[in-house]
Amino acid sequence: MRAVLAAVLVLASGCAQAEVLRRDPIKVGILHPLSGVLSGPERPAHDGALLAIEELNAAGGLRGREIRPVVLDAASEPVAQAARLLAGERVSVVFGGHASPVRRQLTPLFEKHRGLLVHPAAYEGLESSPNVVHVGATPNQLVQPAIRWLKQHLGRNVYLVGSDDLASRAVNAVARDQLTQLGGRVLGEAYLGADASTLPVLVREIMTSRPQALVCSIAGPVVVSFLHELTRFGQTPRRLPTLWLPPADPAAAPPGAYVARSYFQELPGTANLSFVHRFRRRFGPEAAITDAAQAAYAGVHLWSQAVLRAGSAEPSVVSAALRGQSVRAPEGMVWVDEENLHTWRAARVGQVRADAGVDVVWTSEATLRPVPYPVFRPHRAWTDLVSALTRR
Amino acid sequence: MVVWQGYTQTQATIVRESNAVVMLGRMSRGFSAPVQRQVQGAARSYLRLVVQEEWPLMAFGRSSERADATLVEIWSAYTDMEDRERASPLYSQSLTKLNELTDSRRQRMLAAGDRVPGLVWVMLYIGASAKLATGSLFVVRSRGLHLLLIGVLAGVLMLSLYIVSALDGPFDRNLPVSPEPFIRAWTGMPPLEV
Numbered sequence A: 001m002r003a004v005l006a007a008v009l010v011l012a013s014g015c016a017q018a019e020v021l022r023r024d025p026i027k028v029g030i031l032h033p034l035s036g037v038l039s040g041p042e043r044p045a046h047d048g049a050l051l052a053i054e055e056l057n058a059a060g061g062l063r064g065r066e067i068r069p070v071v072l073d074a075a076s077e078p079v080a081q082a083a084r085l086l087a088g089e090r091v092s093v094v095f096g097g098h099a100s101p102v103r104r105q106l107t108p109l110f111e112k113h114r115g116l117l118v119h120p121a122a123y124e125g126l127e128s129s130p131n132v133v134h135v136g137a138t139p140n141q142l143v144q145p146a147i148r149w150l151k152q153h154l155g156r157n158v159y160l161v162g163s164d165d166l167a168s169r170a171v172n173a174v175a176r177d178q179l180t181q182l183g184g185r186v187l188g189e190a191y192l193g194a195d196a197s198t199l200p201v202l203v204r205e206i207m208t209s210r211p212q213a214l215v216c217s218i219a220g221p222v223v224v225s226f227l228h229e230l231t232r233f234g235q236t237p238r239r240l241p242t243l244w245l246p247p248a249d250p251a252a253a254p255p256g257a258y259v260a261r262s263y264f265q266e267l268p269g270t271a272n273l274s275f276v277h278r279f280r281r282r283f284g285p286e287a288a289i290t291d292a293a294q295a296a297y298a299g300v301h302l303w304s305q306a307v308l309r310a311g312s313a314e315p316s317v318v319s320a321a322l323r324g325q326s327v328r329a330p331e332g333m334v335w336v337d338e339e340n341l342h343t344w345r346a347a348r349v350g351q352v353r354a355d356a357g358v359d360v361v362w363t364s365e366a367t368l369r370p371v372p373y374p375v376f377r378p379h380r381a382w383t384d385l386v387s388a389l390t391r392r
Numbered sequence B: 001m002v003v004w005q006g007y008t009q010t011q012a013t014i015v016r017e018s019n020a021v022v023m024l025g026r027m028s029r030g031f032s033a034p035v036q037r038q039v040q041g042a043a044r045s046y047l048r049l050v051v052q053e054e055w056p057l058m059a060f061g062r063s064s065e066r067a068d069a070t071l072v073e074i075w076s077a078y079t080d081m082e083d084r085e086r087a088s089p090l091y092s093q094s095l096t097k098l099n100e101l102t103d104s105r106r107q108r109m110l111a112a113g114d115r116v117p118g119l120v121w122v123m124l125y126i127g128a129s130a131k132l133a134t135g136s137l138f139v140v141r142s143r144g145l146h147l148l149l150i151g152v153l154a155g156v157l158m159l160s161l162y163i164v165s166a167l168d169g170p171f172d173r174n175l176p177v178s179p180e181p182f183i184r185a186w187t188g189m190p191p192l193e194v
Helices: A002-023 A039-058 A078-088 A100-112 A143-153 A166-181 A199-209 A222-232 A270-283 A291-310 A315-322 A379-391 B002-030 B033-058 B065-079 B089-113 B118-137 B143-168 B180-187
Strands: A026-032 A067-073 A093-096 A117-119 A132-134 A157-163 A185-192 A213-217 A242-244 A258-261 A326-329 A332-336 A348-352 A358-363
Touching: A026 A039, A026 A078, A039 A067, A039 A093, A039 A270, A039 A291, A067 A078, A078 A093, A078 A100, A093 A291, A100 A117, A100 A166, A100 A379, A117 A291, A132 A291, A143 A166, A143 A213, A143 A242, A143 A258, A157 A166, A157 A199, A157 A222, A166 A185, A166 A213, A166 A379, A185 A199, A199 A222, A270 A291, A291 A315, A291 A326, A291 A332, B002 B033, B002 B089, B002 B143, B002 B180, B033 B065, B033 B089, B033 B180, B065 B089, B118 B143
Parallel strands: A026 A067, A026 A093, A093 A117, A117 A132, A157 A185, A157 A213, A213 A242, A242 A258
Antiparallel strands: A258 A348, A326 A332, A348 A358
16 A cells, blocks of 8 residues: 555656656757857847747747747857857757857867757858758858859859958859859959958959959958958949858948848848848847848747657757758748758849848749758868868 | 549659659769769759658649759759750750650649549539439349349449549549659669769
């Protein structure tokens, strides 16, 4: 009799504990640089993720469980901050991003801790991990279609300018390969460091080569000096059409410049209008609603659907459930690829207006399959390129 | 008979479509490595999406947006091709196969939404009822034998109506067309170069 009573008590306490566990909040990390130089392009992604989490919580959470965000500033020691989220806070997922060299250091960390990183920004591709979901576009979803558009509409002779970093050099490698395949010509390629003293020489060189278009993938503050120098030599986007590719921040693009992205806040449709309205109500009328902000928002929804499908917030289980997941995002339908955990998205080219808004001038015929390693070179050649660029 | 013909035609369309994908993959080996990678990668995705995503959707007369997108990608691989590669005799043959793939896909989609019209169903039911009624007018000496004959006639008519109903939607739950040709094509594709 006593044994039966003990068994009943153990069972009851187990059930009660299970109920408490079920009601426990799901901890998630948000990790973006929120101060310093990178906060400009990265804060909108933080805002997008936070908005989605708040909306999900307002709708009752995930099966009654609150999603509790742990926000850390990745401006300093980002790898240590990520380790803190994974090992210290034991979060189920991290929604975050950083400049490419840092993000590439995060990937092995997430693999080691069997964590899950949802990265929202368009990037240079050339990586694939079962622990990282890239909601941002790969080069075949932005760089290749944008270069095809450029060759058709602006001309075949192009000059490539980028910042002296891994992302920009990798993006320009893809741009060069695509242009060559289409019968275009790269007249020159230049990479800018932090030193702006060489800019006049560079701009003169660009003018001498007489390109029909300039492809700009410059990230960081040096872009301001570069634009100033271009304007000083009379090379406005009207005289020299310019296409801005990631990692260049489209917010820095001057009026008349073309920008390639999957999402612009000016997209039509009630879903996007509602998203823009909600975003501005939460973060203010001046808040930037970038491609990364929208991708971060979609990324949280994709993750939440996977948690519901898996019935667990365990990263390895959610990672499997994320494959094939789809969501109707403000930009349209977005799917997670079953094989490489990148997303299927459309490509767009917009032209910056005088009021800093964007007119969408071209949209891809269909959603584009993500190919992290572009077809122009074998997989190994791309990994060798990344290794060489990382060693620089 | 007409419904059965439609069903077998759909099966033939599926075989033709999957063969066209396989042929495109094989012929892409005659082009440069980037074209080969793009065509084979897209073809593999196409087959996977048709089997995993589109087949269940077709029961509701719908298609996969992603399968459509991969078909657009295969077209782009050929329309973006350099002039030097377009000179290859494989180019026109590949375009023929690509047209065949596109055409077969369209036919498959039409078959998914194709149904016996409501008026024909009414006529079928009226015809079956009339046949049963006239059958019961025949005089047979044995009452038991008469009931048996009427029962058999009713059974045959019911089975015929069931078969028409099952074959009517070739992708519905009853007697669906098998995606086996696509599965074979998908699993038989050589792995992509790493």
